[in-house]
Amino acid sequence: MSTAIPTRPDLASLPAYVPGRTVPGAIKLASNEAPGGPLPSVSEAIARATAEVNRYPDMGAWAVVERLSRELGFPQEQIAVGCGSVSLCQQLVQALCAPGEDVLYAWRSFEAYPIVTQVGNASSVPVPLDATHTHDLDAMLAAITPRTRLIFVCNPNNPTGTAVRRDALARFLDAVPPDVLVVLDEAYREFVTDRDVPDGLEFARTRPNVAVLRTFSKAYGLAGLRIGYAVGPEDVVTALRKVYVAFSVNALAQTAALASLDAKDELLARCADLVLERTRVRDALLEAGYEVPESQANFVWLPLGERASAFAEHALEHKVVVRPFAGDGVRVTIGTPEQNDVFLEAARTFGR
Numbered sequence: 365m366s367t368a369i370p371t372r373p374d375l376a377s378l379p380a381y382v383p384g385r386t387v388p389g390a391i392k393l394a395s396n397e398a399p400g401g402p403l404p405s406v407s408e409a410i411a412r413a414t415a416e417v418n419r420y421p422d423m424g425a426w427a428v429v430e431r432l433s434r435e436l437g438f439p440q441e442q443i444a445v446g447c448g449s450v451s452l453c454q455q456l457v458q459a460l461c462a463p464g465e466d467v468l469y470a471w472r473s474f475e476a477y478p479i480v481t482q483v484g485n486a487s488s489v490p491v492p493l494d495a496t497h498t499h500d501l502d503a504m505l506a507a508i509t510p511r512t513r514l515i516f517v518c519n520p521n522n523p524t525g526t527a528v529r530r531d532a533l534a535r536f537l538d539a540v541p542p543d544v545l546v547v548l549d550e551a552y553r554e555f556v557t558d559r560d561v562p563d564g565l566e567f568a569r570t571r572p573n574v575a576v577l578r579t580f581s582k583a584y585g586l587a588g589l590r591i592g593y594a595v596g597p598e599d600v601v602t603a604l605r606k607v608y609v610a611f612s613v614n615a616l617a618q619t620a621a622l623a624s625l626d627a628k629d630e631l632l633a634r635c636a637d638l639v640l641e642r643t644r645v646r647d648a649l650l651e652a653g654y655e656v657p658e659s660q661a662n663f664v665w666l667p668l669g670e671r672a673s674a675f676a677e678h679a680l681e682h683k684v685v686v687r688p689f690a691g692d693g694v695r696v697t698i699g700t701p702e703q704n705d706v707f708l709e710a711a712r713t714f715g716r
């Protein structure tokens with residue numbers, strides 16, 4: 365049925381968020397999810413919490429905020445919990461940008477950045493990655509104007525897995541004007557093994573224009589429940605709470621996050637195993653002749669250019685779903701050793 369109700373004309377050009385595909389019977393290595401299901405202790409906590417879903421959740425997720433405050437050593441006033449960190453990306457734009465002000469980010473990077481920017485009526489300034497598929501921080505600095513309000517630095521970067529080092533990031537932060545917020549999106553922080561890749565919280569502790577985003581979706585395996593958090597300047601966190609969709613972090617997610625923090629050691633041990641697989645998969649791909657930038661995340665990037673879509677189709681014939689970015693490359697999530705073996709066999713036979 366057609367309607368006379370006008371919607372925002374600019375939404376017609378809004379890029380769609382394309383989620384990784386789920387294909388029945390195929391292995392999904394397309395969404396950077398944890399390969400293992402929830403720990404029994406986490407499942408039990410979720411099951412217990414279902415008995416009270418007739419009640420609204422704790423609106424501010426205060427128990428999670430209080431727990432993170434103790435774990436991270438930041439005051440509660442500097443921590444906001446959101447419905448996944450993607451929600452916090454959107455809240456940041458809504459909270460900081462007047463219509464037409466600029467949001468700067470590297471490209472290619474997390475595909476939600478252009479979407480949340482446009483939804484928030486702000487303007488995107490994408491700055492190309494350098495030839496090593498890494499943030500070009502000098503070019504990003506050069507792109508800052510008086511209209512710039514917010515800069516996303518995805519570290520490690522999705523989908524390339526590359527990471528910005530401590531010294532380079534410190535120099536960048538020194539040069540960013542104090543009224544521009546730099547958001548260090550650390551969705552994959554728990555997979556970082558290079559000691560020169562900084563923990564963004566180091567910077568958030570000392571610099572009043574730095575915020576850090578983290579998520580329970582990846583290392584903590586709770587992608588389906590939707591919970592993440594931001595650590596940042598108190599004024600920014602207060603503003604994030606104002607644009608929060610009431611009750612959007614549900615009760616099961618809050619309970620699961622707390623139970624996951626109780627099981628942190630076990631979950632981080634899983635990450636350590638995954639990192640070993642990351643090395644094995646990358647080495648095998650290099651051996652097979654692929655270019656693969658060193659990854660600090662739970663995925664690898666194959667910059668296949670025009671062959672990206674064909675590679676994804678070939679992988680699917682081997683019953684593996686990967687994530688192609690047409691004309692650019694393919695992102696492959698690290699799975700279990702068995703899943704990775706199936707993927708590697710597909711990679712070895714591509715184009716032969």
Ligand code: PMP
Pocket residue numbers: 395396447448449450451474518521522549551578579580581587590591592
């Ligand atoms: N940031 C980055 C860099 C991501 O890759 C993702 C998930 N793909 C997110 C944020 C959002 O994660 P979530 O909303 O599940 O917390």
